[in-house]
Amino acid sequence: TADKVKTADTHNGWQEAKASRQVSNQVVRLANIKRLLTSSWKQTPQRDRGLLPGNIKSQLQKACQTRIVDWRQILRRQFGLLARGQVESHARFNRRQPLRMDLPGKVTRLDPAVDIFVDNSGSVTDQEISQTLTTLEKMLKKTKLTASVYSFDAQVTAKQKLHDGKKLDFRRTGGGGTSFQCIFNYLHQHHLTKRNRIIIIIITDGWGEERINNYHYQNVYWLMMTKANQLSVKEPPGRVLEMRG
Incomplete structure (x- = not known):
């Protein structure tokens, strides 16, 4: 009986559920960040885009690209x-x-x-x-x-x-x-x-x-x-x- 009680009181599976929620939340965070970057890039005047470093500019342009589907x-x-x-x-x-x-x-x-x-x-x-x-x-x-x-x-x-x-x-x-x-x-x-x-x-x-x-x-x-x-x-x-x- 003591072994059964001990087994019932374990927290097995909690870590897996927590990890699953973390992955889901991370996807939402990345989507929100991408949306924010895209909005900021569109609102940046053309004259100010030249002040950005080249690597940052390339990443922003990549985020704004639309995937072409058939x-x-x-x-x-x-x-x-x-x-x-x-x-x-x-x-x-x-x-x-x-x-x-x-x-x-x-x-x-x-x-x-x-x-x-x-x-x-x-x-x-x-x-x-x-x-x-x-x-x-x-x-x-x-x-x-x-x-x-x-x-x-x-x-x-x-x-x-x-x-x-x-x-x-x-x-x-x-x-x-x-x-x-x-x-x-x-x-x-x-x-x-x-x-x-x-x-x-x-x-x-x-x-x-x-x-x-x-x-x-x-x-x-x-x-x-x-x-x-x-x-x-x-x-x-x-x-x-x-x-x-």
Whole structure:
């Protein structure tokens, strides 16, 4: 009995839990430091940057660099998750790294859908639109998913189906100014719920309004014909991707 009491009173495992918390806190500290350095570097006037030592300047420039990712690879992965009946969600913990709150988990969804909205403003060329839709069509063909392709400028003007075995005959309609709000208004007004409408893809040059009401649609991918920082929407929902190459 004495041995059992002695075993129960030990603090085994406390050090491991403490070490895990320290690693997690260290990640948060490093992220905050990087954010502070990036903000300070952007606020430093150009004339004052020459007063910094060379090694410090190189480290600050390295911290401000944006990692370029392949938009095809990201969407291909999302389509694969849809084909398996899964989708990423921040409402669920990541099973492999549950302490990383920035990593989404996976949840099972039924009735998967892909909605593609194409900017019909005059600044987006027909060639760019055609190439992008052809690439998406090939990606969807491998996963055997169907998609709805919408045209929009100041409002959503047309709808077509994009699926395996059917050639998409996309034609520009409208061509006026761009309003991103009309996309989310359309989704909301037609009762296309967040549970069923899984992926929203917006192909655009990014020139529109600054503020939108996204009605809590978060699984949005902005495919930019220009630089990612040229998207006019402040704090856009989802992820902004550059279509370089």
